[in-house]
Amino acid sequence: MNENTNKVQFQQLFGTKIKELRKLKKLSLRQLSQRCNLDYSDIAKYEKGEVNIQLSTVFELSKGLEVHPKVLFDFDFLFNAD
Amino acid sequence: MNENTNKVQFQQLFGTKIKELRKLKKLSLRQLSQRCNLDYSDIAKYEKGEVNIQLSTVFELSKGLEVHPKVLFDFDFLFNAD
Known part of the structure; x- marks a missing residue:
């Protein structure tokens, strides 16, 4: 797996973790966005x-x-060890 | 403390942690930069x-x-609770 795949994978794992935590707290995207200075459509991305x-x-x-x-x-x- | 101070403080604490870990590993800025795709002068920033x-x-x-x-x-x- 090359370097870039690794970085994209890291970004995706981070995103999955955010979603997991949001669901754990039973927050919708809009509810989460209201608790911080982020737009709900950006959080989805x-x-x-x-x-x-x-x-x-x-x-x-x-x-x-x-x-x-x-x-x-x-x-x-x-x-991945190169 | 307002929102921005909080963010800058967060950035500084993160930076302090990087330096702490680098020193723990007895790496110079150049040595660390050779282990990853980052320029040593950027790491200093x-x-x-x-x-x-x-x-x-x-x-x-x-x-x-x-x-x-x-x-x-x-x-x-x-x-900080606003």
Whole structure:
């Protein structure tokens, strides 16, 4: 698996984690967006791993989901040894 | 403390954590940059919290430091209730 696939996969795993946490909290996309400075349609893209988001968005998602930022990265991920 | 201070503080805490991990591994900026696709002068800026980095850079830093991405976010951080 080459470098870029790895990065895209990382982005997708992060997105899946966001969705998992949102569902756990029984929040719709709109409800989550109202808890942080993010648009619900953007959050939908983040959950599909379509956006290479920035730290400021990680911050907003943590705030909206009321979890520490490290929880957003709590998923299994193996770096492929090149 | 207003919203933006919070975000800048978050960025700085993240940067401090990167530096801490790099020192723990006894790596210079150049040595770390050789382990991932990042320029050493950029890494120096990240460590000072000067850049709102993207997930792809989080990925590279984790690879270079050989730690799971969630370790990069393992620092104390309190969201200020607005």
